[in-house]
Amino acid sequence: MKLRIMLALLALLPFLSMAQLTIRGRVIDAQTGASLQGAHLNLNNRLVRVATDDKGMFEITGLKPGDFRLKVTYIGYHLWEGLFTMAENKTMLISMEQSPVLTEETIITATRANDKTPVAYQNLSAEEINRNNQGRDIPFLLEQMPATVVTSDAGSGVGYTGFRIRGTDMNRINITVNGIPLNDAESHSVFWVNMPDFASSVGSLQVQRGVGTSTNGAAAFGASINLQTSAPSREAYATITNAGGSFNTWKHTFSAGTGLIKGKWAADARLSKLSSDGFIDRAASDLKSFYISGGYYGNSTIAKVNVFSGKEVTYQAWDGVPSDILKTYRTYNGIGSYTDPDGNQRFYENETDNYQQDHFQFMLSQRLSGHLTGNLALHYTRGYGYYEQYKDGEHLEDYLITPVSVPGYDSLFIMESDLIRRKLLDNDFYGFTWSLNYEHNKLNLMAGGSGNRYDGLHFGEVIWAEFAQTAGYRHRWYEGTGDKRDLNLYAKALYQAGRKLSLYADLQIRGIGYRLTGMDDDQRDVSGSHDFLFFNPKAGLHYEIDPASSIYLSFAIANREPNRDNYTDADPGKPAPVAETLFDYEAGYQYNNERLKITANIYHMHYHNQLVLTGAINDVGAAIMTNVPASFRSGLELSGKISITEKLKLAGNLTISRNKIRDFTEFVDDWDNWGAQVENRLGNTNLAFSPEMVCGAELSWSVIRGVEFLLNSRYVSRQYIDNTSSGDRVLEPYFVSNLRLGWTIEPDFVRGLEVSLNVNNLFNHEYETNAWVYRYYAEGKYRKMDGYFPQAGINFMAGLTIRL
Template sequence: MKNLLFALVVCLMPLQLLAQFNLSGRVTDAATGSALPGASVIIENTNTGTTTGPDGAFAFQNLAGGNYTLKVSFLGFEQATIAVNLQKNTSLQLTLTPKTLQVKEVTVNATRATEKSGTTFTNVTQAQIAERNFGQDMPYLLEQVPSVVVNSDAGAGVGYTGIRIRGSDITRINVTVNGIPINDSESHGTFFVNMPDFASSVEDIQVQRGVGTSTNGAAAFGASINIQTQRLSREGYAETDNSFGSYNTWKNNVRFGTGLVNGKFAFDGRLSRIKSDGYIDRASSDLKSFYLTGGYYGDKTMLKFVTFSGREKTYQAWDGVPEDKLKTDRTYNGIGSYTDENGVERFYDNETDNYQQDHYQLHLAQDLLPHLNFEGALHLTRGLGYYEQYKEDRKLANYGLAAVTIGNETITRSDLIQQKWLDNYFYGATYALNYSTEDNSLNTTLGGAWNRYDGDHYGEVIWARYASASEIRHRYYFNNATKTDFTIFGKASYQLTDKLGLFGDLQYRTIDYEIDGEDDDNRNVTQQVNYHFLNPKAGVTYSISDDQSVYASYAVGNREPARTDFTDHKTQETAASNQPEHETLYNLEAGYKLNGATALLGNNANYSFEAGYYYMDYNNQLVPTGELNDVGSPLRTNIKDSYRTGLELTGTVNLSNVVELSSNLAFSRNKIRNFTEYLYTYDADYNVEAITEVDHKLTDIAYSPAFVSSHKLEVQLLKGFKAAILYKTVGKQYLDNTSSDERKIEAYQVMDLRLRYTIKPTFMKELELALLVNNLLDKEYVANGYTWTELYTGDTTRYDYNYYYPQATRNFLFSVGMKF
C-alpha cells in the first residue's frame, strides 16, 4: 500500500508542475494612488515582461505554478521587487514610491491621505478629469465621486456652480492647489468661476471625505479637495481643445510645454476662453484664464514657479426662479428688473459680476538626506472685482446722500446703480519636512502654513437719478478685514507588522481675525476675535490579504465662524452681540477595500469594491434658523447637537478596457436633535410686531439628501471609440431645517451620454472627437434653492417664499482635441 501511494504521488507531481495560472495586477503611485500607465513589469530570470495599460493594469497568462520574482519599474520611481508563490490565479496591487526630486513635481504629499492613513478618500486621475472636461466648471468634473451633488446658477454648468459633499457645501470643504489654500479667508467658500478651465492644467485630484488628514487653510468639515497641477513632461508638446454646444457655449484653449531643456529646465503654459449664454435668461458667462509654469529640476533640488489667473464676467443669476414660475417660465431671471415710465418690466443690461483673481506660487523641494526631504512654498493671491446692480426707489440717506430739493418738492429716494467691491491680498508660506525609513515602514511629516489675508470691502454709487451733491463713484461704505492663520501639524504612519499599520496626526491652528469699519447697511461691524484649535486624528489599517484590507480612523476638527456670522450678529453699537461660537466635529470613519483580478471575467479583468461607514457628530454647528438681525439679515445660530451618519459603497469592474462599469451609492441620515425655528410677524408697515418660536425635534439638516448615487457604463465599441452612459440620482432635499415638504427640492435622476473617438493620424500625435449629451432624457429638475417665511398681523396663514435653480433640459457639448 505504501509503495502504491508513493507511486501515485510521483505520477501526480508532473501534473501539479504543469498546472497553469494567471498572474495580474495594477501599479499605482504610492503618494497619490494614481495609475502608472507604461510601467515595466518583468519576471526575473526569464524573457517574460510586459507594460501596464492606461489604468496601470498588467497580466501574465498561463504561468506554471511556482516561485517568481517580479521587478516593477517606472521613470522617476523607485524600482520594486516582489516575490510571488504562484499556486492559484493571483492579483497584486503594487505601489511605487517617487524616486529623487529630479523628476518630482510640486508635491502635495504632506496634505494627502494614503492607504496607510485609515481615512476615506477618492483619487481622480488626469484621464478621468479629461474625459469629462468639455468646459463645465470643476464641480461637474467631480460629479462621479461618492456623496457629491452639484448645481449651477445658470443651469448648464458654466458660471457660478456649487458642490456639496455629504450634504456640506463649499464653505465647509477645504480646497488646496499644490498644498496652497484656495478657500476665501472670510466666507470660507471657493469660487471655481474664478478658475475657468483650470482642470486642463490639473494632474490629479484627491477628495477626502469627512475631516480627513491635516491640511492647510480652512477646516474640512465635510470634505477636502486637494488639487495637484500638471507634473513634469519630459517631452515637448502642443495641444488644443475646442468645444461648442447648447446655449452658444464655447471653450477654446491651447496648451504647450517645452519638455526638459538641457535635462534641467521645463516650461508649460495654457490659454483658455469659455463663453456661454446660459440656460437661464441672461445668465451669460465670459471667462478667460491662463496657466504658466517654469521649473528647475536638479538631482536633489526642484524649484518651480507657478502662476495662474482667471477673469470672469457673469450676468447674475443668484436669485433663482420663484416657485410659482417654475411651471410657466422656468428660465425666468428677475435680477436687474425695474419698471419703466410706462409700467413695463425691463432689465438692466449690466447686472453683472466682474472679478479677477491672480495666483502666484514658488515651490522648493530639496533632498537633505537619503530619506529626508523638505518641501516649501511661498504664495500670493490677488483678488479684485465688483458686482453691479440697478436698485429702484432707494433711500438716499442709506447711501450717505442728502435729500434733493426741486422747487417745493423734497426728494428722499432715487433709482440708482451701485457697485460692491472686493479688493484683497492673500499671501503666506507652507512647509513640510518628510522622513521615511529605508524599508518605508515609517513615514513622518512635520508641516504647516502661515497665511495672511488683507481685504477691503466697499460700495460705490456710479449713477443716481437724483444724485444730490455726490461726486462720481460716491463711496457709501468701507470696511477692512485682516486675518492671520497659522497651522502646524505632525503626521506619522508606522507599519507595525506586514499586515497592521498605525497612523497618527496632530494639528495646532491659531487664527486672529479683525474687521474695522461699516458694512453696506451702515452698521459699525468693527470687532476682533482669536481662536486656538487642537485637532487630533488617529487611524489603523489591516491587510487581510494581498487584495483585501480594512481601515478605521477617528478625527476631531474645529472651525471658526464665517464673516457673515460676525457681521450679521453685530448691532448698531460698538460691542458685538451674541457673538457666534466655533464649531467642533468628531468624525469616525471605517471601511473595507477589495481590489483584484479574475480570469472568470476574461483576460486583464480587474475589479474593486469599497464599503465605508461614517459618523460625523457636530457640536455647536452653525445653521440658519429663520432668526434675523436688527436690520433684517438672516442669521446662522449655533445648535448644540446634530450629526451625519451614512454608508458609502463603491464598485468597479473593468474588462480588458473594453467594458467598464462603475457605481457608487451613498445612504445617509442627517439630523438635528433639537431645533428652534423663529417666525416673524409683520404689521402693515412691514415692522416686526412679534417673533414666534417653534420647537422641532430630530429634523433633517437642510440640503442633505438621504440617498445619492452615480453610475457609469462605458463600452469600447471599436478600437478608439468609446460610448458611456452616466446616471445620477439625488434624493429629496429640504430647503430649511424643519423637514417640511412645503419647502423642499424634489428627488431627481439625470442621465448623460458621452461618446469619444480617438485616432492617431500621421500628421499629429492624437485627434479626439467627443460628444457629451447632458440630461439625455430631457428631465425638468432643480438642484438647489432657498426659502424664507413671513407671517402678517391678522392673518393666520404661513407664507413660504421658495426660490429654485432649474437645471438645463437636454443639451449637448461637442469637442475636438488635438495633440502635436
C-alpha cells in the same frame, strides 16, 4: 422607451467587441513594490491617453493583433520600454527603476492620503479629468463621486457652480492647490468661476471625505480636496481644443510645453476662453484664464514657479426662480429688473459680476538625505472685482446721500431714487507652507504647517442716481476691512506595527486672529476682534486582511471658526456666533484586484455648535446663522468598479445617510407685529440640503480601438431647503443621465485627433439642485419668498482636440 434603448445597445456588445485585444497591467517601483499612480503609457510612439490609477493599474483596449512597442514614463524614474507581439490579451507587471530626480509627488505628500491612511478618499487621475473636462467647471468633474451633489446657478455648468459632499457645502470643505490654501479666508468658500478651465492644468485630484488628514487653510468640516497641477511632460507637446454646444457655449484652449530640456528644465503654458449664454435667462458668462509653469528638476531638488489667473464677467443669476412660476417659466431671471418712465419692465444690461484673481506660487522640494525630504512654498493671491446692480426706488439716506430738494418748494424733498451701485472687494492673500517627510523602514513621519495673512477691503459705490445733487460719481457709502492671520502646525506618523497592521496618528494646532473694522452696507459698525486656538487630533489603524483586502478605523476632531457673514449678519443684541466642533468616527473596508474594486465606509459625524439657518433675521433683514448645540450626519458609503469584459466596465456608488438637528427651534418674522418673531419648537429635524440617498452608476464601453461609449446616471433623493423638515419646502428627487461618445485617431500629420460628443440630461428630466427660502407671518398666515435653481434639459457639447 429608455429601457429598450439600453437593451438594444447591450445586445450589440458581442458583435462590436470581436477581434479586439487588451493590454492590462500594473506599474510599480522596482525597489519598494509601491504602486506608481499617474505613470503615462506610450504605444507605438503615439501618446495614448492612459495613465495608471491609484493602484498603479492600467488598461489599453481595442488593439488588433500585431507588434507593439510600449513606453512607460514617470518623473523621477528611468524610461521603461518593451517590444512584444500580441495574438491574445496580455497582462503585464512593469517595474520601474528610480532615477536620481525627485518626483513632483513630494510637493503634496504631506497633505494626501495613501492606501494605508485610515480615511475615506478617492483619486482622479489626469486621464479621468481630461475625459470629463468638456467645458463645465470642476464641480461637475466630481459629480460621480460618492455622497456628492453638484449645482449650477446658470443651469448649464458654466459660471457660478458648486457642490456638497455629505450635505456639507463648500464653505466647510478645505480645498488646496499644491498644498496651498484656495478657500477665501473670510467667506471660507471657493469660487470656481474665478478659475475658468483650471481643470486643464490639473494633473491629479484627491477627495477625502470626513475630516481627513491635516492640511493647510480652512477647516475640513465634511471633506477636503487636494488638487495638484500638471507635472511636466518628458516630450515637447502642443494641444488645441475647441468645443461648442447648447446655450451658445464655447470653449477654446491652447496648451503647450517644452518637455524636459537636458533632462532638468521644463515649462508649460495654457490659454483658455469660455463663454455661454446659460440655460437661465441672461445668465451669460465671459471667462478667460491662463496658466504658466516653469521649473528645474534636479537630482535632489525641484524648484518650480506657477502663475495662473482667471477673469470673469457673469450676468447675475443667483436669485433663482420663484416656486409659483417654476413649472411654467423655468428660465426666469428677475435680477436687474426695473420699470422705465413709461411703466414698462426692463432689465439692466450690466447687472454683472466682475472679478479677476491672480495666483503666484513658488515651490521648492529638496532631498535632504536618503530618508528625508523637505518642501517649502511661497504664495500670493491678488483679487479685485465688483458686482453691479440697478436698484429701483432706493432711499437716498441709506446711501449717505442728502435728499434732493424740489425747486420752488422749500419743504418738499425727493427721498427715493433709482440708482446703480457697485459692491467691491479688493484683497491680498499671501503666506508660506512647509513640510518635512521622513520615511525609513516601518516608520513614515511628516511635519508641516503654514502661515498666511489675508488683507481685504470691502466697499460700495453709487455710480449713477436719477436724483442725487450732493453725490459725486463713484460716491462711496460704506467701507470696511478684514484682516485675518492663520497659523497651523501638524505632525503625522504612520507606523507599520506588524506585517499587516499600520497605526496612524495626526496632531494639528491652528491659531487664528481676525480683525474687522468699518461699516457694512447697511451702515452698521461691524468692528471686532476674534481669536481662536484649535487642537485637531486624529488617529486610526489600517489592517491588511490579504493582498487584495483591508479594513480601517479612525477618529478625528475638527474645529471651524465663523466666517465673515456670520459676524456681519449676526443680531447685535444677541451673543456673537462661536466656533463649531466636529467629532468624526469612520470605519471602512477595501477590496481590489484586477477585475473588481469595492470600498465600503460607515461614518458618524457629531457636531457641537454647528452653525445653521434658523429662519431668524437681524434688525436689517439679513438671514442669521445660529449655533445649535447638537446635530449629526451618519451614513454608509459604498462604491465599486468591475470589468465585465475586456471592453465593458461598470462603476457605481451609493450613499445612505441620516442628517439631523436635535431639538431645533425655528424663528419666523411676524410682519403683523413688526420686530416680533414667531417661535416654533420642532424637535428633531432634518439638516437642509442633506439627501438621505445619493447613488450613481457609470457604464464605459471601448467599442473598438479609439472609440469609447460612456453612460453615467445619478440619483439624488429629496432634500429639504431649510431645517424645518417641511414637505412644502423641498427639492424633489431626481434621476439624470449623461452620455459621452469619444473617438481618438492617430493620423500621420499629428500625434492625435480626439472627437467627443456629450449629451447631458439625456432623458430631458426637469429638476432643481439648489434653492433658498424666507418665511414670514403676515395677515394671519404663513407666507414665503423663495428661489429655485433649475438645471438645463437635454443639452449637447461637441469637441475637437488636436495633439501636435
